[in-house]
Amino acid sequence: MTYNFLLDLALILLCTKVLGLLTRNFKMPQVVGALLAGVILGPAVLNVLSDKDFITKISEIGVIVLMFTAGMETDIKELKKTGKASFIIALCGVLVPLGGGFLLAYLFNGPDMSEGATASLFLQNMFIGVILTATSVSITVETLKEMGKLNTRAGNAILGAAIIDDILGIIALTIITSMADPTVQIGIVLLKVVAFFVFAGVAGFVFFLFFRKLQNHYHKDMRRFVILAFVFCLVISYCAEEFFGVADITGAFIAGLIISNTERAPYIASRFETLSYTLISPVFFASIGLKMTMPEMTPHIIIFSILLMIIAVLTKIIGCGLGAKICKFGTRESIQVGVGMISRGEVALIVATKGAALGLMSNMFMGPVILTVVVTTVIAPILLKIAFASRKNGKGGGEDQKIEETELVKNYNIAMRGEDTNEEEEIPAGARS
Amino acid sequence: MTYNFLLDLALILLCTKVLGLLTRNFKMPQVVGALLAGVILGPAVLNVLSDKDFITKISEIGVIVLMFTAGMETDIKELKKTGKASFIIALCGVLVPLGGGFLLAYLFNGPDMSEGATASLFLQNMFIGVILTATSVSITVETLKEMGKLNTRAGNAILGAAIIDDILGIIALTIITSMADPTVQIGIVLLKVVAFFVFAGVAGFVFFLFFRKLQNHYHKDMRRFVILAFVFCLVISYCAEEFFGVADITGAFIAGLIISNTERAPYIASRFETLSYTLISPVFFASIGLKMTMPEMTPHIIIFSILLMIIAVLTKIIGCGLGAKICKFGTRESIQVGVGMISRGEVALIVATKGAALGLMSNMFMGPVILTVVVTTVIAPILLKIAFASRKNGKGGGEDQKIEETELVKNYNIAMRGEDTNEEEEIPAGARS
Numbered sequence: 046m047t048y049n050f051l052l053d054l055a056l057i058l059l060c061t062k063v064l065g066l067l068t069r070n071f072k073m074p075q076v077v078g079a080l081l082a083g084v085i086l087g088p089a090v091l092n093v094l095s096d097k098d099f100i101t102k103i104s105e106i107g108v109i110v111l112m113f114t115a116g117m118e119t120d121i122k123e124l125k126k127t128g129k130a131s132f133i134i135a136l137c138g139v140l141v142p143l144g145g146g147f148l149l150a151y152l153f154n155g156p157d158m159s160e161g162a163t164a165s166l167f168l169q170n171m172f173i174g175v176i177l178t179a180t181s182v183s184i185t186v187e188t189l190k191e192m193g194k195l196n197t198r199a200g201n202a203i204l205g206a207a208i209i210d211d212i213l214g215i216i217a218l219t220i221i222t223s224m225a226d227p228t229v230q231i232g233i234v235l236l237k238v239v240a241f242f243v244f245a246g247v248a249g250f251v252f253f254l255f256f257r258k259l260q261n262h263y264h265k266d267m268r269r270f271v272i273l274a275f276v277f278c279l280v281i282s283y284c285a286e287e288f289f290g291v292a293d294i295t296g297a298f299i300a301g302l303i304i305s306n307t308e309r310a311p312y313i314a315s316r317f318e319t320l321s322y323t324l325i326s327p328v329f330f331a332s333i334g335l336k337m338t339m340p341e342m343t344p345h346i347i348i349f350s351i352l353l354m355i356i357a358v359l360t361k362i363i364g365c366g367l368g369a370k371i372c373k374f375g376t377r378e379s380i381q382v383g384v385g386m387i388s389r390g391e392v393a394l395i396v397a398t399k400g401a402a403l404g405l406m407s408n409m410f411m412g413p414v415i416l417t418v419v420v421t422t423v424i425a426p427i428l429l430k431i432a433f434a435s436r437k438n439g440k441g442g443g444e445d446q447k448i449e450e451t452e453l454v455k456n457y458n459i460a461m462r463g464e465d466t467n468e469e470e471e472i473p474a475g476a477r478s
Numbered sequence: 479m480t481y482n483f484l485l486d487l488a489l490i491l492l493c494t495k496v497l498g499l500l501t502r503n504f505k506m507p508q509v510v511g512a513l514l515a516g517v518i519l520g521p522a523v524l525n526v527l528s529d530k531d532f533i534t535k536i537s538e539i540g541v542i543v544l545m546f547t548a549g550m551e552t553d554i555k556e557l558k559k560t561g562k563a564s565f566i567i568a569l570c571g572v573l574v575p576l577g578g579g580f581l582l583a584y585l586f587n588g589p590d591m592s593e594g595a596t597a598s599l600f601l602q603n604m605f606i607g608v609i610l611t612a613t614s615v616s617i618t619v620e621t622l623k624e625m626g627k628l629n630t631r632a633g634n635a636i637l638g639a640a641i642i643d644d645i646l647g648i649i650a651l652t653i654i655t656s657m658a659d660p661t662v663q664i665g666i667v668l669l670k671v672v673a674f675f676v677f678a679g680v681a682g683f684v685f686f687l688f689f690r691k692l693q694n695h696y697h698k699d700m701r702r703f704v705i706l707a708f709v710f711c712l713v714i715s716y717c718a719e720e721f722f723g724v725a726d727i728t729g730a731f732i733a734g735l736i737i738s739n740t741e742r743a744p745y746i747a748s749r750f751e752t753l754s755y756t757l758i759s760p761v762f763f764a765s766i767g768l769k770m771t772m773p774e775m776t777p778h779i780i781i782f783s784i785l786l787m788i789i790a791v792l793t794k795i796i797g798c799g800l801g802a803k804i805c806k807f808g809t810r811e812s813i814q815v816g817v818g819m820i821s822r823g824e825v826a827l828i829v830a831t832k833g834a835a836l837g838l839m840s841n842m843f844m845g846p847v848i849l850t851v852v853v854t855t856v857i858a859p860i861l862l863k864i865a866f867a868s869r870k871n872g873k874g875g876g877e878d879q880k881i882e883e884t885e886l887v888k889n890y891n892i893a894m895r896g897e898d899t900n901e902e903e904e905i906p907a908g909a910r911s
Binding site for chain 2: 099103272280324
């Protein structure tokens with residue numbers, strides 16, 4: 046019996062927190078710092094983590110919890126309020142990066158780079174595209190709020206499109222992960238995917254009714270709801286893999302979506318936040334770092350990394366901008382929408398991890414993906430400020446079109462206020478001194 | 479890659495919660511139900527858990543967190559208020575069960591029963607005694623409160639003695655686990671144990687000063703304190719094993735004691751409660767269940783189990799009762815004190831798990847230990863009611879000596895109110911509907 050896992054965990058918690066706080070001081074999201082901590086502790090730099098098995102086991106459950114949380118944060122009730130424009134923006138914003146990522150991988154990827162990947166080259170290249178579809182708008186929204194630009198047509202389009210982007214991204218992920226097994230025909234795969242969504246819908250509806258009955262019964266003792274939600278998430282994730290050949294993280298996300306419709310959602314989400322920040326998130330970032338090894342950063346991979354970042358930024362601007370244009374947004378507004386969608390977050394990393402585990406992605410690409418997540422997240426607020434600010438210099442005519450605070454913005458603010466409280470919780474009153 | 483760990487975890491969470499709620503409905507602590515769930519899911523009954531490696535890895539970190547929490551709940555500042563009587567009661571209440579457990583094991587244990595144990599028979603037998611020293615008074619205190627007997631001399635003596643019992647128990651555990659390595663001399667072992675306590679004291683003091691400085695600086699963003707406390711716990715636990723040959727759970731307990739002195743303790747403890755009930759506690763109980771196998775329940779072991787329960791109950795009554803008698807308590811009061819100390823809780827299980835991992839205890843004894851924990855916990859309130867109620871039937875003269883509510887009781891109530899709130903948390907105000 047060794048005790049290295051104690052030291053490993055201590056190092057992981059300390060480094061992700063310290064670097065996370067540092068990056069936050071520089072007005073960057075903590076995910077960037079946590080990722081850096083993972084890379085620094087991993088084989089690429091210090092290589093100080095010794096109990097890799099422990100980290101892997103915890104992060105297995107970790108990705109499930111993180112996708113479950115992501116699902117809970119996607120407010121599906123908002124879908125109705127987003128409208129057709131958001132849908133077209135999201136669709137173009139998924140298809141163009143998917144194509145761009147695929148093309149880039151097609152040019153660079155070869156059998157010599159497929160170390161650890163077992164799927165066909167076509168699927169591998171497609172998977173790089175799928176990773177690029179993910180969007181994380183929380184940093185964008187924070188920036189827009191700061192600039193007082195959230196209540197603009199562009200701001201609202203971004204909020205709406207991000208919700209739909211999540212759903213479309215998860216569908217793309219589900220289809221491609223289901224095709225990882227080369228023995229299964231594509232027709233069967235699609236049938237199974239549809240069957241899974243039907244199953245999840247029915248199971249979710251039954252669970253929702255049961256949950257609502259229970260929540261009308263018990264108004265104290267909230268722990269049972271947290272446990273019940275977690276059990277539901279685990280069962281759906283398990284069924285996805287076992288009976289439908291669908292990725293478990295898809296199941297976890299769908300379970301989160303269903304829970305987000307219940308009255309207990311804010312409480313449950315806050316408890317999973319605690320589980321996440323005390324153990325699961327830091328270990329997940331460490332496990333990402335473990336997958337990035339230095340010797341693999343050949344000139345070929347470095348060039349690929351740089352191009353991947355550029356493609357990641359450009360395809361979102363072009364894709365979402367195109368979508369906005371189609372919906373009769375002005376050129377300036379279209380660019381604003383596009384720029385608002387470029388940042389990628391944890392979801393891209395979770396998807397990449399899953400792909401690597403399924404043989405859909407070579408471990409060599411983990412480095413480029415990490416770099417892309419970091420760069421798009423860091424660059425998003427800067428580009429956003431440029432896109433919104435240029436008009437003020439008197440180059441164009443008039444101000445950005447201000448609109449009334451919409452339901453979408455209101456609900457986003459309510460949801461985020463809960464999270465902020467969590468992040469910066471005050472000392473509870475009446476605590477023993 | 480298999481996904482059985484998802485189903486395993488779902489089953490564990492569901493069963494421990496459902497059975498825990500069931501036992502609570504019967505006015506028994508949830509630990510009894512959770513333990514039963516572990517045994518039922520394990521090889522002794524259903525044997526449905528397939529990813530044992532996953533459960534083991536999570537429960538490795540689990541015992542650390544549980545002992546850390548136990549340390550945080552032990553209010554060391556109360557020690558000063560407990561007085562000499564509590565100390566003598568606790569001391570006798572540790573020594574008599576230690577001797578009783580040793581004697582019983584001495585009569586039953588032989589080389590044929592040492593499957594999995596590597597330490598000398600003497601140490602193995604002594605370890606059974608150490609397991610019996612643990613006391614969990616929360617169920618006792620709840621019962622006394624219900625009867626309105628907490629503010630009696632006996633009630634106060636129980637509260638005080640339980641705190642000292644925890645400390646003495648951890649010292650006994652520390653010494654015996656340090657001796658598990660047969661190549662080390664006893665003199666060196668004791669020296670190392672003393673050196674560890676000195677180290678922990680100094681490190682704890684330095685950490686405490688640093689922590690206080692930080693907490694005066696930051697009054698929002700509480701997460702960093704939770705992470706910092708956890709890192710401290712992990713580092714002390716690691717150092718205990720690595721440099722002093724002392725059990726990691728001792729380190730975790732001491733770290734908890736130190737944190738309990740900080741202003742942020744209630745907040746930190748509540749966050750660890752969440753980590754505990756959403757993942758760690760249920761998995762820990764499942765891991766206990768995994769260690770209990772049916773074929774090992776031979777007639778010999780069954781007789782041993784029954785005797786162990788009887789010894790567990792009698793030695794606490796006799797030991798603590800004797801201590802009370804020495805301190806000039808009346809016979810009736812002495813019996814009340816003794817009965818108040820018989821219930822064992824999670825700590826006895828954690829100690830047993832640790833002993834099994836170190837080769838200090840054969841896996842064959844896990845069944846008897848589980849049964850003893852369950853029986854002592856279930857029987858404690860019943861015996862307590864008998865011990866306090868008989869006088870009412872007019873057999874003796876006068877009522878139980880009522881006293882003013884002491885600081886000890888006040889503080890216990892404050893600490894427990896926090897826990898109750900946690901357990902039966904209300905829906906947060908202003909939650910989205």
